[in-house]
Amino acid sequence: MTAARPTLVIGTKNYSSWSLRPWLLMREQGVAFDEVRLPLDTPEFYATIGRWSPTGRVPVLRDGELAIWDSLAICEYVNERWLAGAGWPADLAQRGHARAVSAEMHSGFAALRGECPLDVVRRTRDPIGAEAKRDIDRIGVLWRDCRARYAGGGAFLFGAFSIADAMYAPVALRIESYGIDVGPVERDYVATLLSLAGMREWIADAQAEQAGKRDPAR
Known part of the structure; x- marks a missing residue:
């Protein structure tokens, strides 16, 4: 049980x-x-x-x-x-698309992961390498395609919040942390993810973790 x-x-x-x-x-x-x-x-x-x-x-x-x-x-x-089943889009075709987009995130973009590991509190604008840039460009293609197809249903990749958005949430944080240049559609989507209550909570907890490391009284 x-x-x-x-x-x-x-x-x-x-x-x-x-x-x-x-x-x-x-x-x-x-x-x-x-x-x-x-x-x-x-x-x-x-x-x-x-x-x-x-x-x-x-x-x-x-x-x-x-x-x-x-x-x-x-x-x-x-x-x-x-x-x-509400974690994926209700429509069969959209659901298949969302799973493909999520699987690509799950198994790909090794260069971006390696060069820009998640570091929520970091703020830098150093240029990223060519391979990481290719990953960002591919992610941009995915995001723009989803937003063009499904924007009528809401502000997320497939309209309503789904597993696909959860899979790409760390990318939004990387774009913020490393000051990665992206286009206007991507910037709007990053802002949408960062506005989520859950993301704000996660960021606040990450900030508290790092502040605790710097506090000699802890």
């Missing part, structure tokens, strides 16, 4: 892009959950993660005795378990 309230185990909010994705989906869709946050790359993390995750990584969702790891797998489970 599964528990009434699941537990989402995540990493440091300033750095853990993979954790943000299912966390944001659950927050924005009103799924009640307990949060366990483990500081990445610390003795505490390595001493604790084994009791939560079979892979030794975050994020992992615990629903009773069941463990679901991998950010996209968690989103899919949440969609079926608590959202009655």
Whole structure:
């Protein structure tokens, strides 16, 4: 039997892009959950993660005795378990498109990830390399195409907020942190993501984490 309230185990909010994705989906869709946050790359993390995750990584969702790891797998489970399918667009063609867009994010854009790791509080405008720029350009193509097709349904990639938006939320934070130049459609979409209550909460928690590191009294 599964528990009434699941537990989402995540990493440091300033750095853990993979954790943000299912966390944001659950927050924005009103799924009640307990949060366990483990500081990445610390003795505490390595001493604790084994009791939560079979892979030794975050994020992992615990629903009773069941463990679901991998950010996209968690989103899919949440969609079926608590959202009655509302995490994806209702239309079959849009749903297929949203899954393809999300899978490309899940498995691709290695150059952008490597050169611009998530760092929520960072603010810089150093130029990015050619390979990371190609990733940003491809993401821009995806975003502009979605907005052109589905803008009539709302401000997100497929109109209403969906798993696809949760998957790209860390990119919005990277664009802010690294001062990456993007076009007006992309800028508007970044602003839409950053205005979400869940994103504002995540950013505030990341800022508090980093402030705590600088506070000698803590």
